[in-house]
Amino acid sequence: MASLPVLNVSDAQIPVHKKPPVAAEELAHRTLLEKPDWRRIPAYKDVTDEQFMDHNWQAKKSITRPDKLLETLAGIASPEFIKDATEGFSRAPMSVRVSPYLMSLIDWNNPEDDPLRIQFIPIASRMLPDHPKLGLDSLHEQEDAPVPGLTHRYADKALFLPLDTCPVYCRFCTRSYAVGNDTELVDKVHLRVDVERWAKAFQYISERPELEDIVVSGGDAYQLRPEQLRFIGETLVRMDNIRRIRIATKGPAVMPQKILTDHDWLDAVTWVVELGRKLHKEVVLHTHFNHPNEVTGITRDAMLRLFERGITVRNQSVMIRNVNDSRDTMKLLVRRLGHIHVHPYYVYVHDMVKGAEELRTTVQTAIDIEKYVRGSTAGFNTPTFVVDAPGGGGKRVCHSYEYYNRTTGVSVYKAPSVKPGQPFLYFDPVNQLPEEGQRRWADPKEHEAMVEEALQAVR
Ligand SMILES: *Cc1c(COP(=O)(O)O)cnc(C)c1O
Numbered sequence: 001m002a003s004l005p006v007l008n009v010s011d012a013q014i015p016v017h018k019k020p021p022v023a024a025e026e027l028a029h030r031t032l033l034e035k036p037d038w039r040r041i042p043a044y045k046d047v048t049d050e051q052f053m054d055h056n057w058q059a060k061k062s063i064t065r066p067d068k069l070l071e072t073l074a075g076i077a078s079p080e081f082i083k084d085a086t087e088g089f090s091r092a093p094m095s096v097r098v099s100p101y102l103m104s105l106i107d108w109n110n111p112e113d114d115p116l117r118i119q120f121i122p123i124a125s126r127m128l129p130d131h132p133k134l135g136l137d138s139l140h141e142q143e144d145a146p147v148p149g150l151t152h153r154y155a156d157k158a159l160f161l162p163l164d165t166c167p168v169y170c171r172f173c174t175r176s177y178a179v180g181n182d183t184e185l186v187d188k189v190h191l192r193v194d195v196e197r198w199a200k201a202f203q204y205i206s207e208r209p210e211l212e213d214i215v216v217s218g219g220d221a222y223q224l225r226p227e228q229l230r231f232i233g234e235t236l237v238r239m240d241n242i243r244r245i246r247i248a249t250k251g252p253a254v255m256p257q258k259i260l261t262d263h264d265w266l267d268a269v270t271w272v273v274e275l276g277r278k279l280h281k282e283v284v285l286h287t288h289f290n291h292p293n294e295v296t297g298i299t300r301d302a303m304l305r306l307f308e309r310g311i312t313v314r315n316q317s318v319m320i321r322n323v324n325d326s327r328d329t330m331k332l333l334v335r336r337l338g339h340i341h342v343h344p345y346y347v348y349v350h351d352m353v354k355g356a357e358e359l360r361t362t363v364q365t366a367i368d369i370e371k372y373v374r375g376s377t378a379g380f381n382t383p384t385f386v387v388d389a390p391g392g393g394g395k396r397v398c399h400s401y402e403y404y405n406r407t408t409g410v411s412v413y414k415a416p417s418v419k420p421g422q423p424f425l426y427f428d429p430v431n432q433l434p435e436e437g438q439r440r441w442a443d444p445k446e447h448e449a450m451v452e453e454a455l456q457a458v459r
């Protein structure tokens with residue numbers, strides 16, 4: 001064997017560092033808050049570490065009534081904020097559920113602008129009137145449902161909603177037509193755990209040979225009991241036509257403790273994943289982080305636990321105004337998720353849901369942020385930015401519009417493989433439009449004209 005030439009280091013004039021040294025903020029995604037300081041909230045001041053890490057304690061102490069929430073806030077939030085939230089709750093069409101973990105991640109010195117507060121606790125002073133073109137079930141999930149709680153819109157995949165409860169209730173939820181309890185403003189379609197309803201869904205799935213892919217969502221799989229998870233998982237992976245299932249849960253973002261301390265639940269997920277693997281079926285978890293603050297040391301430990309068990313986790317975010325609609329926040333989120341082995345999969349332009357107008361952004365915002373995020377990390381960790389336009393066309397890549405008028409905020413998408421020939425319209429929030437657009441939306445006589453202009457342009 002020829003010996004290697006000896007490199008004389010002192011003589012070497014090879015410039016090795018062609019890139020300038022990295023700025024500290026480029027590594028910020030690696031620095032996590034290990035644990036929130038829950039003891040600064042008076043209601044949790046005597047809570048031990050063991051309690052805080054226990055999923056049962058987190059679930060039991062989750063706040064599900066506005067008056068309880070306001071009670072917990074006394075002493076940490078200002079009276080003005082509490083009044084604002086009281087009014088917010090009476091006007092919001094969503095149910096409430098906030099875990100102590102979330103409560104302790106919120107900055108109570110400035111709750112108005114806190115990215116977690118914005119997502120889960122409505123305040124009246126920030127609310128905006130709904131867009132004139134908005135309806136409940138904006139995605140027409142119910143119209144595409146052959147049996148209650150099963151939406152079959154796309155060719156080879158379907159969405160199964162086994163239940164209608166979640167470990168948290170998000171103000172921006174697309175499924176506010178179903179999830180949570182009836183509120184002062186909305187009577188919901190109920191999708192309770194019901195084995196007969198499930199049986200009808202399974203029968204439909206098994207009779208449609210084109211279905212290969214089932215999204216088990218909700219509601220939220222965190223709320224399923226381990227035996228229910230095993231039953232649903234096993235039934236689906238044993239169907240000949242099914243190749244892939246995804247189990248969707250927001251849980252890791254709002255209560256990562258469960259993955260670390262609910263051994264039965266984690267073992268049930270692992271069991272389904274392993275059974276699937278034996279049968280050559282892919283079973284993965286889909287989760288839902290929206291802001292870098294949602295990733296703590298507890299989250300990292302939970303995600304690494306899943307990684308050790310060979311469980312793939314993908315993330316779907318919603319773009320939310322003042323939460324993650326800035327380039328740097330989105331980049332930080334994407335990198336932070338990659339760092340804990342969660343693959344960013346989608347970022348949704350906020351759906352047109354009631355009572356959440358101030359959370360929506362324009363399509364242009366998504367396009368701009370996509371451009372900035374792409375190239376900042378691995379391609380497979382770079383999410384696709386999509387619009388799920390009302391009417392059931394399904395997800396479209398945000399910059400694939402047929403038409404987009406930035407003054408009226410009307411965009412038109414087509415979905416040739418989902419509903420050929422049909423146009424799907426999305427409407428930017430009125431108060432983010434230029435003055436001319438705002439003026440036209442203020443005049444009801446102009447509404448149809450703006451829609452007609454858009455449709456005319458794509459004919
Ligand atoms: C999002 C969604 C799916 C899954 O779509 P992917 O693009 O494969 O993630 C399936 N069915 C419905 C109704 C959906 O909304």
Ligand code: SF4
Nearest residue numbers: 166169170173219250
């Ligand atoms: S966890 Fe998901 S389904 Fe439940 S309220 Fe939030 S967005 Fe909706």
